[in-house]
Amino acid sequence: MSKNVIDTVEELMLPITEEMNVELVDIEYVKEGSSWFLRVFVDKDGGIDIEDCGTVSTMLSEKLDELDPIPHNYFLEVSSPGAERPLKKKEDLEKSIGKYVHVKTYEPLDGLKTFEGDLLSFDGDTLTISMTIKTRKKEVAIPYPKVAKARLAVKF
Structure with a gap:
């Protein structure tokens, strides 16, 4: 229902x-x-x-x-959806390029299921996030079908 x-x-x-x-x-x-x-x-x-x-x-x-x-x-x-609004549609992700995001995947990618960083690009099929792991910057490509949840995030 x-x-x-x-x-x-x-x-x-x-x-x-x-x-x-x-x-x-x-x-x-x-x-x-x-x-x-x-x-x-x-x-x-x-x-x-x-x-x-x-x-x-x-x-x-x-x-x-x-x-x-x-x-x-x-x-x-x-x-209002608040500062950490969900990004449910492809259009939401397209509008969020350049913003800080939090993404969870259905299955691990390179041993991780949670990614947080700047959304560099989204071409409709792949999200590219620049994230910092310990002290190193890394770009991660996440296939859109593997995204379980995505939202804007507040950077501390």
């Missing part, structure tokens, strides 16, 4: 994203304890603010009330 809810919410968000000129970054529908949460993450050039989130929440809530795709009580949360 979780996948159906996410697909339905994604469809409901399309006219909202166009009208509000925001990007739908991610949707989560999860049970935490005894409560269900529908979390929608949106962003826009220059960043999203609380008023934008409130407007998107109101618009989405109205559409959810009309369609009623969720048969039980849940909490709707609309927010």
